[in-house]
Amino acid sequence: MEVYTIRLLEYESKEIFSDYNIPLADRLVIVKGEDIEEKINQFNFPAIIKSQIAVGSRKKRGLIKIAQTRDEALSMCTEFFSRKVGEYGVEAILIEGLADIKHEYYCSIALDSSGRRFVLIASAEGGIDIEEVAATRPEAIIKQNISLTEGLSEIAAKGVAEKLGFSGENLDLAIDLFMKLWCITTEKEAQLVEINPLVLTPSGLVAVDGKMTLDDNAAFRQELIVKLRKRKLTELEKTAQRVGFSFVELDGEIGILANGAGLTMALLDVLAQHGLAGMNFLDVGGGASKERVYEALKLIYTMNPKAVLINIYGGITRCDIVAEAILQTMKEFPNAPPMVIRLTGTREAEGVAILKNAGIDAYQDMMDAVGKLKEVMG
Amino acid sequence: MYITEDSKVVVQGITGNQGKFHTQLMLEYGTNVIAGVTPKKGGQEVLGVPVFNTVQEAVNEYGVDTSIIFVPARFTYGAVLESLEAGVNMTCIITEGVPVIDMVRLVETAKTKKLHLIGPNTPGMLIPDKIKLGIMPGDMAHFGDVAVIAKSGTLSYEITKALGNADVGVSAYIGIGGDPVRGKTLTEAFDYYVKDQGTKVIVLIGEIGGDDEEKVAQYIKNQKVSKPVVAYIAGKSAPEGKRMGHAGAIISGNVGTAQGKIDALESVGGKVTETPWDIPEAVKTYL
Numbered sequence: 001m002e003v004y005t006i007r008l009l010e011y012e013s014k015e016i017f018s019d020y021n022i023p024l025a026d027r028l029v030i031v032k033g034e035d036i037e038e039k040i041n042q043f044n045f046p047a048i049i050k051s052q053i054a055v056g057s058r059k060k061r062g063l064i065k066i067a068q069t070r071d072e073a074l075s076m077c078t079e080f081f082s083r084k085v086g087e088y089g090v091e092a093i094l095i096e097g098l099a100d101i102k103h104e105y106y107c108s109i110a111l112d113s114s115g116r117r118f119v120l121i122a123s124a125e126g127g128i129d130i131e132e133v134a135a136t137r138p139e140a141i142i143k144q145n146i147s148l149t150e151g152l153s154e155i156a157a158k159g160v161a162e163k164l165g166f167s168g169e170n171l172d173l174a175i176d177l178f179m180k181l182w183c184i185t186t187e188k189e190a191q192l193v194e195i196n197p198l199v200l201t202p203s204g205l206v207a208v209d210g211k212m213t214l215d216d217n218a219a220f221r222q223e224l225i226v227k228l229r230k231r232k233l234t235e236l237e238k239t240a241q242r243v244g245f246s247f248v249e250l251d252g253e254i255g256i257l258a259n260g261a262g263l264t265m266a267l268l269d270v271l272a273q274h275g276l277a278g279m280n281f282l283d284v285g286g287g288a289s290k291e292r293v294y295e296a297l298k299l300i301y302t303m304n305p306k307a308v309l310i311n312i313y314g315g316i317t318r319c320d321i322v323a324e325a326i327l328q329t330m331k332e333f334p335n336a337p338p339m340v341i342r343l344t345g346t347r348e349a350e351g352v353a354i355l356k357n358a359g360i361d362a363y364q365d366m367m368d369a370v371g372k373l374k375e376v377m378g
Numbered sequence: 379m380y381i382t383e384d385s386k387v388v389v390q391g392i393t394g395n396q397g398k399f400h401t402q403l404m405l406e407y408g409t410n411v412i413a414g415v416t417p418k419k420g421g422q423e424v425l426g427v428p429v430f431n432t433v434q435e436a437v438n439e440y441g442v443d444t445s446i447i448f449v450p451a452r453f454t455y456g457a458v459l460e461s462l463e464a465g466v467n468m469t470c471i472i473t474e475g476v477p478v479i480d481m482v483r484l485v486e487t488a489k490t491k492k493l494h495l496i497g498p499n500t501p502g503m504l505i506p507d508k509i510k511l512g513i514m515p516g517d518m519a520h521f522g523d524v525a526v527i528a529k530s531g532t533l534s535y536e537i538t539k540a541l542g543n544a545d546v547g548v549s550a551y552i553g554i555g556g557d558p559v560r561g562k563t564l565t566e567a568f569d570y571y572v573k574d575q576g577t578k579v580i581v582l583i584g585e586i587g588g589d590d591e592e593k594v595a596q597y598i599k600n601q602k603v604s605k606p607v608v609a610y611i612a613g614k615s616a617p618e619g620k621r622m623g624h625a626g627a628i629i630s631g632n633v634g635t636a637q638g639k640i641d642a643l644e645s646v647g648g649k650v651t652e653t654p655w656d657i658p659e660a661v662k663t664y665l
Contacts, residue, residue: 110625111478113558114565114589116485121625130624148482189479191558192625218477220452250617261556262530262585265612266654272615273653281616286474286499286513286531287396313532315501316396316472316513345515345535346403366536367655 005191005213006228009052011094013210016188016224020180022195023206026097032090036077043095045070051080052092059128061085066098099206104197105164106130109146109181111191118185120144120152120178124164126197152182173205189218189225243295245284252277254373255305255337257296259284259317267311267366274374279305287316293325301333307376308339311366319343319351327358338376342369380468380494380552380570381444383508388413388436388466390457391448392424396472400448400513401425407510412440415460433464443467446502446511451475454498458484462493470511471497471561481559488561495561501531501553514551515539522547524661525571527564528583529590530556533612537583537654544658546665549577564590565597572605579606579664581657582643586613586636595642606664607648610657611639 008016011029018024028043030036051063058064063080067073073095080090106126112119122142125133134141142163146152154175161174181193194211219225229241240247246261254271256278258264268278280303284296300308312322322343330336341362343351348364355362363369387404391397392414402425404411413436414424420431430436433445445461447454447469454476461469462484469488476498488495496503502512506521514535519542526541528534531553538551552567554560564582571577584591591611598607614636640650649660 106624108625111482111558114563114593116482116559116563118482119625134624147486148479149486186479189477191478194625196624215478217451217475218479221477248617258532260530260532262528262533262583262612263536265585265616266533266536266610268616269612269614270653313515313535315515315531315535316400344539345532 006216008212010210011052013212017210022180025099028095031092040073047095049076050094051090053090054088055085099199100201101199103200106196107198108194109185118146122160189215243292245296248281250278250280252279253306255279255300255308257282258311290321290325293322294328297329305337307337309373310341312343314345318347320347323351323354340369340373342366385444386442387411387444388442389446390415393419397448404510407516409509433460437464445469447471455480462487468494470502474499478559497555499557500555504551506548518542519548523549523578525549525577526551526581527567528553529585534583537657540655541658546658546661565593568594572603579661582609584611587634591639592642595646598646608660609643609648609650610654611636
């Protein structure tokens with residue numbers, strides 16, 4: 001239920017790398033809908049054709065291939081754009097010149113949540129097996145903590161580069177690269193900037209792959225995040241984002257409106273134990289306004305649930321406001337599916353009274369509500 | 379010391395809707411709210427509480443030692459920094475949506491100054507019948523000797539209320555908040571209540587994601603903690619999340635699933651319950 005990060009595709013990360021003069025291979029981006037043939041004519045082959053899709057293991061899934069000729073590239077691109085993995089489609093294709101690989105490294109700057117700091121991570125054993133390396137031979141992974149107040153020092157960056165075995169000109173290139181990664185991290189408010197592999201070629205270091213995640217909470221001061229957010233979300237998720245609650249579609253048939261991520265998850269767990277399945281995860285968020293609860297309920301109705309379960313434990317959220325929103329939707333959706341309501345916490349008495357006056361029962365105990373829901377679902 | 383019933387509290391953002399509403403609830407609970415701060419609104423009164431322009435003025439005038447933050451996310455960094463610079467011992471950040479980089483900076487500053495931060499995106503802290511520093515319902519449980527430490531808000535209300543209904547008293551309730559970077563980690567809060575003489579049993583309320591629960595399990599093992607621990611982990615039925623990049627796994631190993639957390643806590647003697655409502659019975663076996 002990660003709601004804090006925006007994940008960039010490889011080509012989006014590389015656009016940022018390019019802005020910071022991080023060396024990349026020659027590249028060409030074809031966004032879905034653009035004329036493939038016309039674009040490809042500008043590029044030299046052989047080259048590597050990489051699908052831009054929000055899933056991992058692209059090589060294993062056959063979503064990255066080498067094209068020897070322009071014709072081969074054309075048919076690969078056409079095929080890639082028709083591919084789907086789960087709910088994800090290929091959003092763009094990145095075509096890059098082949099790098100002359102002398103050695104593959106790993107490097108990233110990442111947020112260490114529990115350490116509450118950023119860490120520069122590097123290894124001389126980069127490539128697809130890096131997690132295996134980390135698990136079996138942790139000594140092959142170099143980690144350098146970075147103080148946000150002091151920033152990444154050149155001395156620290158040099159220390160890491162030397163441990164990777166760089167010397168001479170390549171040492172300077174590596175230091176420069178690490179400093180640039182740090183600039184990206186702080187200026188773009190990234191939680192991860194990763195290059196794997198970072199390739200040593202006869203002409204220097206090249207970032208062959210790139211991954212970034214950005215902090216959604218920083219959207220108010222990062223235009224890039226606002227721009228990307230518009231592209232990344234489904235229509236339902238956009239509504240959720242606009243109104244201000246977190247929402248994930250699931251496989252069941254009971255619409256869920258609850259408050260607090262933990263309580264919502266616990267509710268789904270308890271339902272699962274009773275053989276009931278939620279259709280969605282919807283945490284209406286702290287201090288929900290009447291409009292937010294109303295929009296959330298409307299969104300749930302659009303999914304045609306068999307029943308709706310509302311579970312609110314008011315802290316900063318007020319039961320009276322939730323009750324008013326429920327009444328409003330009931331007036332507007334007389335044919336709405338059966339609803340089971342549990343309301344407790346801040347302004348509980350007021351909320352329950354508002355519903356009771358309209359002839360609606362609300363439970364105070366969650367298990368009573370789950371029992372009622374079982375009855376409703378037969 | 380985090381807070382006591384004698385803590386002198388300043389509310390930052392007292393003139394806003396949420397700030398005012400919850401100041402009232404805290405006052406009704408008996409919390410010693412003696413000042414409020416909103417820039418440019420100094421000189422006013424809110425619910426009989428004097429408002430200052432800066433935290434420093436409230437410290438000079440009344441010796442406040444505890445702050446609670448209700449300002450919007452974009453102003454939270456400045457507000458918390460002000461509290462830290464005024465030397466306030468505990469700053470509790472209720473605000474949701476604070477940028478991660480701001481929190482990393484604030485945690486660094488708090489550490490240097492040896493001051494406490496809790497949150498953001500937290501319900502706050504409660505010592506039943508003594509002090510409520512936050513937005514949680516005040517009537518969940520009476521005072522007693524079981525500490526409740528939680529990552530999530532409403533789920534912890536649910537469990538704390540279940541304890542109260544089962545006549546189990548609570549020595550302290552502390553929400554560490556649901557964000558990736560927090561003023562107090564689960565392990566730091568846990569350490570505090572392991573050492574707290576008034577706490578006999580610790581209830582941990584965790585959820586999928588991150589490695590906080592695994593870290594607590596490691597701490598229990600390393601420090602040979604003998605105080606009983608009862609836990610509930612939410613998210614057993616959640617679909618597996620998508621992961622991106624390798625750095626997370628490199629930093630903390632492959633952790634984060636509900637089962638992984640349950641196994642880690644059980645392996646060090648923790649009792650993990652099947653549902654939130656099994657917690658009181660499990661706790662009672664230790665009292």
